[in-house]
Amino acid sequence: MRVVVVGGVAAGLSAASRARRLDASLEITVLEKGRRISYAACGLPYLIEGQVASVDALTVYKPEKFERERNIRIRTGAEVVSLQHPRRELVLANGERVKYDRLVWTSGAREVKPSEYADDPRAFVLHTDADAEKLQGYLRDRNPKTAAVLGGGYIGLEMATALRARGLKVSLYQETTDLLGREDAFLTGALLSHLERCRIETHLNTRAPARLDADLILTATGLKPNVTLAAEAGIELGRTGAIRTTETLETNLHGVYAAGDCAETTHVVSGRPIWLPLGTTANKMGRIAGANVTGRRERFPGIAGTSLVRVGGLAVGLTGFSELQARREGFSPVVARISAPGKARYFWGRQVQVELTADRSSRRLVGGSVLGDEGVAGRVNVIATALTMRMTVDDFAQLDLSYAPPYATAMDPLLIAAQQLLHLLD
Amino acid sequence: MRVVVVGGVAAGLSAASRARRLDASLEITVLEKGRRISYAACGLPYLIEGQVASVDALTVYKPEKFERERNIRIRTGAEVVSLQHPRRELVLANGERVKYDRLVWTSGAREVKPSEYADDPRAFVLHTDADAEKLQGYLRDRNPKTAAVLGGGYIGLEMATALRARGLKVSLYQETTDLLGREDAFLTGALLSHLERCRIETHLNTRAPARLDADLILTATGLKPNVTLAAEAGIELGRTGAIRTTETLETNLHGVYAAGDCAETTHVVSGRPIWLPLGTTANKMGRIAGANVTGRRERFPGIAGTSLVRVGGLAVGLTGFSELQARREGFSPVVARISAPGKARYFWGRQVQVELTADRSSRRLVGGSVLGDEGVAGRVNVIATALTMRMTVDDFAQLDLSYAPPYATAMDPLLIAAQQLLHLLD
Numbered sequence: 060m061r062v063v064v065v066g067g068v069a070a071g072l073s074a075a076s077r078a079r080r081l082d083a084s085l086e087i088t089v090l091e092k093g094r095r096i097s098y099a100a101c102g103l104p105y106l107i108e109g110q111v112a113s114v115d116a117l118t119v120y121k122p123e124k125f126e127r128e129r130n131i132r133i134r135t136g137a138e139v140v141s142l143q144h145p146r147r148e149l150v151l152a153n154g155e156r157v158k159y160d161r162l163v164w165t166s167g168a169r170e171v172k173p174s175e176y177a178d179d180p181r182a183f184v185l186h187t188d189a190d191a192e193k194l195q196g197y198l199r200d201r202n203p204k205t206a207a208v209l210g211g212g213y214i215g216l217e218m219a220t221a222l223r224a225r226g227l228k229v230s231l232y233q234e235t236t237d238l239l240g241r242e243d244a245f246l247t248g249a250l251l252s253h254l255e256r257c258r259i260e261t262h263l264n265t266r267a268p269a270r271l272d273a274d275l276i277l278t279a280t281g282l283k284p285n286v287t288l289a290a291e292a293g294i295e296l297g298r299t300g301a302i303r304t305t306e307t308l309e310t311n312l313h314g315v316y317a318a319g320d321c322a323e324t325t326h327v328v329s330g331r332p333i334w335l336p337l338g339t340t341a342n343k344m345g346r347i348a349g350a351n352v353t354g355r356r357e358r359f360p361g362i363a364g365t366s367l368v369r370v371g372g373l374a375v376g377l378t379g380f381s382e383l384q385a386r387r388e389g390f391s392p393v394v395a396r397i398s399a400p401g402k403a404r405y406f407w408g409r410q411v412q413v414e415l416t417a418d419r420s421s422r423r424l425v426g427g428s429v430l431g432d433e434g435v436a437g438r439v440n441v442i443a444t445a446l447t448m449r450m451t452v453d454d455f456a457q458l459d460l461s462y463a464p465p466y467a468t469a470m471d472p473l474l475i476a477a478q479q480l481l482h483l484l485d
Numbered sequence: 486m487r488v489v490v491v492g493g494v495a496a497g498l499s500a501a502s503r504a505r506r507l508d509a510s511l512e513i514t515v516l517e518k519g520r521r522i523s524y525a526a527c528g529l530p531y532l533i534e535g536q537v538a539s540v541d542a543l544t545v546y547k548p549e550k551f552e553r554e555r556n557i558r559i560r561t562g563a564e565v566v567s568l569q570h571p572r573r574e575l576v577l578a579n580g581e582r583v584k585y586d587r588l589v590w591t592s593g594a595r596e597v598k599p600s601e602y603a604d605d606p607r608a609f610v611l612h613t614d615a616d617a618e619k620l621q622g623y624l625r626d627r628n629p630k631t632a633a634v635l636g637g638g639y640i641g642l643e644m645a646t647a648l649r650a651r652g653l654k655v656s657l658y659q660e661t662t663d664l665l666g667r668e669d670a671f672l673t674g675a676l677l678s679h680l681e682r683c684r685i686e687t688h689l690n691t692r693a694p695a696r697l698d699a700d701l702i703l704t705a706t707g708l709k710p711n712v713t714l715a716a717e718a719g720i721e722l723g724r725t726g727a728i729r730t731t732e733t734l735e736t737n738l739h740g741v742y743a744a745g746d747c748a749e750t751t752h753v754v755s756g757r758p759i760w761l762p763l764g765t766t767a768n769k770m771g772r773i774a775g776a777n778v779t780g781r782r783e784r785f786p787g788i789a790g791t792s793l794v795r796v797g798g799l800a801v802g803l804t805g806f807s808e809l810q811a812r813r814e815g816f817s818p819v820v821a822r823i824s825a826p827g828k829a830r831y832f833w834g835r836q837v838q839v840e841l842t843a844d845r846s847s848r849r850l851v852g853g854s855v856l857g858d859e860g861v862a863g864r865v866n867v868i869a870t871a872l873t874m875r876m877t878v879d880d881f882a883q884l885d886l887s888y889a890p891p892y893a894t895a896m897d898p899l900l901i902a903a904q905q906l907l908h909l910l911d
Contacts, residue, residue: 069895099829099890099895101888101889101890101895102829102831102890105829105831105890105891110831110832111831116831327885337888338888338895339885339886339887339888339895339896339897340885342895342896343883343900359883360880360883362885363885364885365885365886365887366887366888367887367888367889367892367893368889369889369891369892374889374891374892376887378885378887403525403528403531405528405531405536405537405542406536433859433860433892434859434862434863435892436860436863436887436889436892436893437860437862437863437864437866437867438863438866439887440863440864440866440867440884440886440887440897441863441866441867441870443884443885443886443887444867444870444871444874444876444884445870445874447880447884447885448870448871448874448876448880450870450874454786454873454874457769457785457786458866458869458870458873459753459765459766459788459789459790459791459804459869459873460765460791460866460869461765461791461792461793461802461804461862461865461866461869462527462763462764462765462792462793463527463792463793463794463795463800463862464525464527464528464531465531465795465800466793466795466800466859466861466862467793467862469495469525469527469764469765469768470765470768471765471866
């Protein structure tokens with residue numbers, strides 16, 4: 060049986076590898092339009108910052124690894140231009156036709172340069188390896204002194220601090236009143252004062268001026284799922300604009316699965332569709348799709364909406380809903396906000412800020428955000444686990460979390476926040 | 486109504502504070518036999534290491550804070566020598582009698598010097614503030630060059646590395662074949678090679694020689710709950726030897742509650758009694774007992790057996806059961822053991838080792854251990870949360886955990902371990 064995977068970054072390679080592991084007899088081909096497979100796209104801002112030497116240093120596996128060790132055929136530079144499902148056939152840009160029995164569609168997402176900067180040689184986006192290499196070349200050859208970053212999402216914030224770390228004077232423009240795509244005044248306020256400390260001039264609720272005089276313009280105004288071809292082929296999209304799938308990640312076309320940044324999934328707190336293009340989710344969805352093309356029926360349960368970003372040394376973790384989002388989803392949110400040391404005073408830990416949101420009637424946790432240092436990732440993961448298991452604040456407040464002075468406090472900031480929530484719910 | 490709290494460290498002060506917060510009319514007295522209240526006992530090894538200047542620097546609150554701000558009477562140097570429940574009366578060492586209506590018993594645990602070292606001036610224990618000050622004086626005045634540490638539990642390991650960090654030549658003796666009280670060859674093996682790197686000579690399965698020629702002997706061969714007085718007064722003990730309570734932390738004597746290191750609790754994985762004297766649990770139990778003396782009926786759900794310790798720069802976190810312990814508890818354990826980077830390669834994170842144990846028939850997680858750096862605390866907390874919610878490996882493997890290159894990998898070591906467990910369960 061011929062399995063074809065369209066896209067060779069996170070979801071695609073996970074799908075191909077999982078399918079191979081479960082069924083040695085399949086003929087598996089990965090079609091990747093780019094030059095590289097398997098590079099860690101989330102590392103691109105660190106390449107620009109100078110922490111990573113080259114895109115190749117971000118490459119996890121070379122095609123040979125898949126070809127030799129896993130017997131998966133990898134074709135780079137293979138751009139699909141049409142999907143003809145009735146004939147179980149893909150058409151490539153060079154006119155070639157590729158037959159499949161089962162298809163995994165992982166066409167990803169894209170960052171588009173806003174039209175007013177389309178021809179501006181100072182303007183860049185950062186989404187693919189090629190984008191990063193172009194930007195890296197410009198930084199090296201033109202040595203820009205000032206930068207304007209448009210967009211206050213993950214890439215916008217990471218790039219603003221990366222360019223700042225390289226010594227550029229950076230201005231950040233965000234059209235809405237919040238940062239990181241989270242309507243959350245607590246979070247936005249904390250980020251704003253941190254950006255000020257990093258000496259990044261931040262303009263919220265502001266369109267960038269028509270005539271930007273920066274030497275470099277980085278536009279990061281929002282990703283879109285790559286779904287044009289899929290839609291043309293009759294693959295159904297969901298409300299979010301990304302591909303809709305069943306729990307087993309099959310699309311409305313029988314035998315065609317979708318995974319990763321081109322597909323929507325379910326939010327475990329609300330049970331509603333969500334599109335949040337992140338590598339972790341792409342890997343997990345890819346593995347499930349890869350299992351299911353072999354005849355399994357594994358289900359992807361959805362996501363809690365967890366994300367983590369470093370903004371100039373500050374770790375920011377989010378999961379579930381903010382107060383405003385929770386209200387819009389039909390919950391009656393109650394919110395605790397605390398600041399507490401993340402480890403014993405004599406280990407000089409940074410203060411940790413925790414926001415924890417619960418639903419008044421069910422007492423279930425519905426979201427949280429954590430700001431601080433290394434301990435943030437683990438803390439936001441504990442909240443994400445609690446959200447997934449529909450945990451109440453009452454149970455959460457009694458969690459047996461670890462304590463040792465170099466790493467934590469006897470009363471973890473998460474538990475302090477939970478205690479405050481209990482008082483508010485009393 | 487008179488509420489008397491016996492013991493003024495973790496559980497006792499939590500109980501008194503919570504009771505006061507819920508009922509302003511109570512007359513609340515804390516009787517502490519020691520000189521200080523509210524010092525962070527878990528910080529004592531760091532005092533010996535030199536990270537902390539004095540016991541006073543470990544003191545969280547001074548008695549005045551409780552007296553003035555919370556209207557709680559604090560009596561230090563007040564040793565209870567008898568509890569006469571029929572008369573609702575405590576007798577102090579000075580003969581004084583103290584009446585109560587409700588009693589919270591938080592008599593803690595103790596570390597006893599083995600009898601062969603009872604009179605040896607080189608031999609110390611480290612459990613209380615007074616122990617630490619004696620040891621600190623000896624280190625300062627006698628400048629010992631060699632140390633023998635007896636016991637491979639938390640205090641033993643922390644003290645071995647603390648003394649090593651001060652430049653002493655350290656030998657560690659442990660009578661059983663495992664370390665940290667966890668029958669777990671994986672963990673013990675990892676710790677042994679780490680102790681070797683720290684140049685601590687470790688002897689497992691070995692009684693210390695009768696004539697130890699070390700300049701300093703630290704005995705940490707095991708804690709015992711302080712229950713003599715309680716037992717004399719008719720308070721029932723459990724199988725673990727610590728005080729048995731109901732879910733609301735009441736003892737068999739009506740109106741007498743027990744909390745903290747003197748009391749046993751329930752293991753959330755097995756549902757069986759467990760005695761694990763740790764400050765975090767003491768704080769939580771104290772708060773519940775403090776609420777319940779005011780007439781509430783809050784329940785303490787038990788613990789997952791989570792603990793965390795730093796051993797010479799290595800973070801070690803444990804929760805739930807090891808394979809051997811799980812088998813003894815009636816589970817059919819299946820174990821995954823993996824080693825993976827804790828963050829992106831270009832952020833130079835240490836490898837993280839994860840052991841994850843599940844029950845074959847129910848597919849529930851029953852335990853885990855994690856070794857590495859700062860990320861260990863959060864990872865063991867995620868496992869503890871999963872144990873508390875009786876999560877299956879299937880659900881755990883799909884958790885939406887956070888990812889950002891400076892702090893984590895796209896596929897968290899926890900999820901890699903869960904994937905391995907899924908293969909083993911397949």
